[in-house]
Amino acid sequence: MVKDIVFFDIETVGSECSQGRIVQLSALRVREGLIHESCCYSYQPIDSEEPGRQDYSHRNIDFTNDNWLAKHRQEIINFMSEAVLVGHEAHLFFTILQRELNLHFLQPFWDTSELARIFFPTLHHYQLDFLAEKLSLPLRKEEEQLLIEEKTWLTWKLYEACWEKGLKFDLSFFNQANGFIAEWTGKGFFEDLQREIIRTFPERPIRTDLVLSPSSEGLFSVEKSFTVRIPDSTDWVVENFAPGGNLEQNIPSYESRSGQMKMAKLIAKGFSSSQHVVVEAGTGTGKSFAYLIPSLWSAKKTGHKVVVATHTIPLQEQLQKKDIPILEAVLPFPFKASVLKGKSNYFCIKKWQGCLGNRENVGMQQKLAVLTILVWVRETLTGDFQELSKVPGLMELWPNINADNDMCIPGRCSKAGVCFLLRARKKAEESDVLIVNHSLLFSDLKTDYNVLPEYHYLVLDEAHQIYQTALQHLGSELCLENVTRAVDSIYRSTGLSFYSSTKQRLGSLENLVPSVPWEIFNKRLDGIPENSVSVLKQTKELFDLLSLILGSERTFRFIAQHTTRQWWEGLNVQIENLTGRIKALLSILDSLASVLSEDDADEVEDLKYAISGHQRELQEYVETLKLAINLNNPKQVTWLEQSSRLFLKTSPIDVSDTLREKIFSRLNSVIMTSATLSISDSFEHFLQDIGLPRSTITAQVDSPFDYEQQMQLIIVKNGIRLLDSKGQKAPELADFIAEVAERMHGRTLVLFTSHAMLRQTYEYLNPLLARTKIQSLAQGIQGERSSLLEAFKRNPRSVLLGANSFWEGIDIPGDTLSCVIVVKLPFWPPTLPLIEARSEYLKSQGKDPFRELLLPEAVIRFKQGFGRLIRSKEDRGIVILLDDRVIEKYYGRFFLGSLPIKTHVRGENKLVFRKIEEYTSHLG
Numbered sequence: 001m002v003k004d005i006v007f008f009d010i011e012t013v014g015s016e017c018s019q020g021r022i023v024q025l026s027a028l029r030v031r032e033g034l035i036h037e038s039c040c041y042s043y044q045p046i047d048s049e050e051p052g053r054q055d056y057s058h059r060n061i062d063f064t065n066d067n068w069l070a071k072h073r074q075e076i077i078n079f080m081s082e083a084v085l086v087g088h089e090a091h092l093f094f095t096i097l098q099r100e101l102n103l104h105f106l107q108p109f110w111d112t113s114e115l116a117r118i119f120f121p122t123l124h125h126y127q128l129d130f131l132a133e134k135l136s137l138p139l140r141k142e143e144e145q146l147l148i149e150e151k152t153w154l155t156w157k158l159y160e161a162c163w164e165k166g167l168k169f170d171l172s173f174f175n176q177a178n179g180f181i182a183e184w185t186g187k188g189f190f191e192d193l194q195r196e197i198i199r200t201f202p203e204r205p206i207r208t209d210l211v212l213s214p215s216s217e218g219l220f221s222v223e224k225s226f227t228v229r230i231p232d233s234t235d236w237v238v239e240n241f242a243p244g245g246n247l248e249q250n251i252p253s254y255e256s257r258s259g260q261m262k263m264a265k266l267i268a269k270g271f272s273s274s275q276h277v278v279v280e281a282g283t284g285t286g287k288s289f290a291y292l293i294p295s296l297w298s299a300k301k302t303g304h305k306v307v308v309a310t311h312t313i314p315l316q317e318q319l320q321k322k323d324i325p326i327l328e329a330v331l332p333f334p335f336k337a338s339v340l341k342g343k344s345n346y347f348c349i350k351k352w353q354g355c356l357g358n359r360e361n362v363g364m365q366q367k368l369a370v371l372t373i374l375v376w377v378r379e380t381l382t383g384d385f386q387e388l389s390k391v392p393g394l395m396e397l398w399p400n401i402n403a404d405n406d407m408c409i410p411g412r413c414s415k416a417g418v419c420f421l422l423r424a425r426k427k428a429e430e431s432d433v434l435i436v437n438h439s440l441l442f443s444d445l446k447t448d449y450n451v452l453p454e455y456h457y458l459v460l461d462e463a464h465q466i467y468q469t470a471l472q473h474l475g476s477e478l479c480l481e482n483v484t485r486a487v488d489s490i491y492r493s494t495g496l497s498f499y500s501s502t503k504q505r506l507g508s509l510e511n512l513v514p515s516v517p518w519e520i521f522n523k524r525l526d527g528i529p530e531n532s533v534s535v536l537k538q539t540k541e542l543f544d545l546l547s548l549i550l551g552s553e554r555t556f557r558f559i560a561q562h563t564t565r566q567w568w569e570g571l572n573v574q575i576e577n578l579t580g581r582i583k584a585l586l587s588i589l590d591s592l593a594s595v596l597s598e599d600d601a602d603e604v605e606d607l608k609y610a611i612s613g614h615q616r617e618l619q620e621y622v623e624t625l626k627l628a629i630n631l632n633n634p635k636q637v638t639w640l641e642q643s644s645r646l647f648l649k650t651s652p653i654d655v656s657d658t659l660r661e662k663i664f665s666r667l668n669s670v671i672m673t674s675a676t677l678s679i680s681d682s683f684e685h686f687l688q689d690i691g692l693p694r695s696t697i698t699a700q701v702d703s704p705f706d707y708e709q710q711m712q713l714i715i716v717k718n719g720i721r722l723l724d725s726k727g728q729k730a731p732e733l734a735d736f737i738a739e740v741a742e743r744m745h746g747r748t749l750v751l752f753t754s755h756a757m758l759r760q761t762y763e764y765l766n767p768l769l770a771r772t773k774i775q776s777l778a779q780g781i782q783g784e785r786s787s788l789l790e791a792f793k794r795n796p797r798s799v800l801l802g803a804n805s806f807w808e809g810i811d812i813p814g815d816t817l818s819c820v821i822v823v824k825l826p827f828w829p830p831t832l833p834l835i836e837a838r839s840e841y842l843k844s845q846g847k848d849p850f851r852e853l854l855l856p857e858a859v860i861r862f863k864q865g866f867g868r869l870i871r872s873k874e875d876r877g878i879v880i881l882l883d884d885r886v887i888e889k890y891y892g893r894f895f896l897g898s899l900p901i902k903t904h905v906r907g908e909n910k911l912v913f914r915k916i917e918e919y920t921s922h923l924g
Helices: 073-080 091-101 112-119 128-134 150-166 171-180 187-200 234-241 246-250 258-273 287-302 313-330 349-356 364-376 394-400 420-430 438-446 463-474 480-490 498-512 518-525 528-550 560-564 566-596 602-628 656-664 684-690 730-744 755-771 785-794 833-844 849-866 892-896 909-923
Strands: 004-013 021-031 034-042 084-087 109-111 277-281 306-310 337-339 433-437 457-460 476-479 555-558 636-642 646-652 669-674 697-701 711-716 748-751 775-778 798-802 819-822 877-881 905-907
Touching: 004 073, 004 091, 004 150, 021 073, 021 091, 021 150, 034 073, 073 091, 084 091, 084 150, 109 112, 112 150, 112 364, 128 150, 150 187, 171 187, 171 364, 234 246, 234 258, 234 287, 246 313, 258 277, 258 287, 258 669, 258 697, 277 287, 287 306, 287 313, 287 433, 287 457, 287 669, 306 313, 306 438, 313 337, 313 433, 337 420, 349 364, 349 394, 364 394, 433 438, 438 463, 438 656, 463 646, 463 656, 463 669, 463 684, 476 480, 476 602, 480 498, 480 528, 480 566, 480 602, 498 518, 498 528, 498 602, 518 566, 528 555, 528 566, 528 636, 528 646, 555 833, 560 566, 566 602, 602 636, 602 646, 636 833, 656 684, 711 909, 730 748, 730 755, 730 819, 730 909, 755 775, 755 798, 775 785, 785 798, 819 849, 833 849, 849 892, 877 909, 905 909
Parallel strands: 004 084, 084 109, 277 669, 277 697, 306 433, 306 457, 337 433, 457 669, 711 877, 711 905, 748 798, 748 819, 775 798, 819 877
Antiparallel strands: 004 021, 021 034, 476 646, 555 636, 636 646
16 A cells, blocks of 8 residues: 555535535545544534534534635645545545535545445445444544544545455456456556555465365364263253253353243154144244254254254344354254255356356446455355345346256266355255255245255244245246246347357267267257247237236236136137247257257256256246136136236145145154244134144243333224325324334334335325434335344434334344334235135135134234334333224234233323323333
């Protein structure tokens, strides 16, 4: 670092950052790694009496009479001249500075947020204070406080951290990176770094092979050197959880819980006696240990693998990175546990090498994501996508470099020795306990158990999701974009495809495998282009017609009465035509496979594998079209759904028989657990849905939390008047939320059942909260779930508005979340195609759809939403329900009777606000 570098931070004020005005500029000039000089220019409001830094966030500042920045223009220009300019997340601020100085800086500008995303690819967040904590950036010394703002200092230290890490890289890193940085403003940093490495480390070798993280441990860490006889009795399992037991002795923060002991005993009994067990475990029970220890014990005792399936990736990550390492340290026997995910989660080294050679038509964000991957592949041991920060451009890049490739034969790939997917599968086969998600579990069922290694015992965590997951995975869907992608992979007029790559290889294949009649193969191959184009043309015609049928609606369900509609015959013709054209393309692929069938040379096997992948995908489309046109099956539903694209979907209505056949009848024991399985202490609905008899072992384990002391439930009488389907009451609802949020100082989550109502409420709520300096965070407006949750955690003085996905899986312990407002009881709209079809099916069986479907589903979702508030023994807060049907309607008792709190307060708005003030004052 021989040149002068100016690190700067700019503070602005204004309603929109791009239109805002600068109120402070702090800069630090560094020469050869040492502070050369510093400056800090700050706007001083006329009415300000105290010098120093001002809190501009609460001021309406008028700059018209004090053009303070222009007065210092030349000083600033002189300070920054002939230096590289470096800021953090400062592209926009830098533009504002140039605008206000009426100047265009010609020297390089580097952004440390971009550098950090590249050099520290697994940190997940890149706010400066977060990076300072995670990277342990050095603090300022006492004598260096003057004229150096903290953000400016940290920007310098973050820059140095990136530089120091980059100095350790081999030169092949820069050779690979250079092709992607030509148009990037930060390319000078890489060029300087490369020159410094050449100058300082002239003997450092240049690697020409693939540079990956060294792994000296093999697939699993070294086992304990001693062996222990695994206890035969389930008593040993329970004793681990007892007061003074193994866990309490070896884990400082552990406290014995009777509920956890009860749950572990039931699970151990289920494993040892080959019975299915359903356990509802309240929040704070410690259910992960309660099923992991019996699972590990059973696997070691019987030699049969236990699969643990979770619904969400965060729970998978918790089990792998938190719970399993603790148990490795405290259990008296060695074991092997691993995580296996779907193919698309793993990095493909072979595809990556192709990506490095393809720099055309790649946007700048994707090019920077390539640099992030270049660093990550030198560090990762798993190749798991979840390790990576979701930096800009990564989501677009990842499909081109993941292992989800039907043409791939992992065992025969040239990179098989370092393949992350193969490594994960190898660990899965050798594991005692294998952690997967529900999606991968059902992928295994759909492929007749060809995805997961053999197992005999299953734990289903977050089991309340299993019915919906089964519906989703046992159904099918079709969209124009997916068909286009599938056909393009077979043939496209420009670019790589099965057709073009096979054509290129024919010459060498004739020499390598002369026994195959390649002339016949080539002649049949020539039928692919015309048939592929024909399929795409017919698919577009079909979806044009489907779009007309759907009109302006979001969903449209096909029913038997539609067969008399004028468009039905045209739809039949379109589906028949598309089915015929897909079958014609399948026929060509079949004929190609038949030519190859007699030879088993590796090159021929590669072609067979690729052909079978294309056949399988096309055949799934044929099956979907066949199901879509059949409206006479009472256990099947077909509908159109418009989201980011138009889908034609089919789904079974009842999956209980399938679950019984493919899971419960096949496995020795299945353990199902969740915090929300029962309705008013009854498991009948859950057991019926999944196909288990009432005689199944069931149990409820209460939460160790004292809900009566830790929280208050408030039901707003006449609160339903704040709501209507057209959003006309949105201003009143916004007023109510704003009143609550002001008393709670933010710290509030609002759960909606409708995205439309959420958006309408936000429109009125945002300016109301802005007046009290409370931030509004709304799903689908400021961002999606993960980014909004992080923003909410960083700024407790905020209100988070969320719909469906926010009702569960959110864990925000502590004071950050102190109030949950439930806008309406979460009944599914009865007109949703799948709900409507399931209701009609229940009616045909003489059952009441409301009692058998709508009410139970709503109670379970309500329990999930209620459970967002109290996540630890220290949590305190309030749940406010605006829907007073819970006290006015007969079915309200099912909602209230399913909650862990048995008391509530009810009243109109004024009483509610008073109760909030009393409660918050009591909390201090």
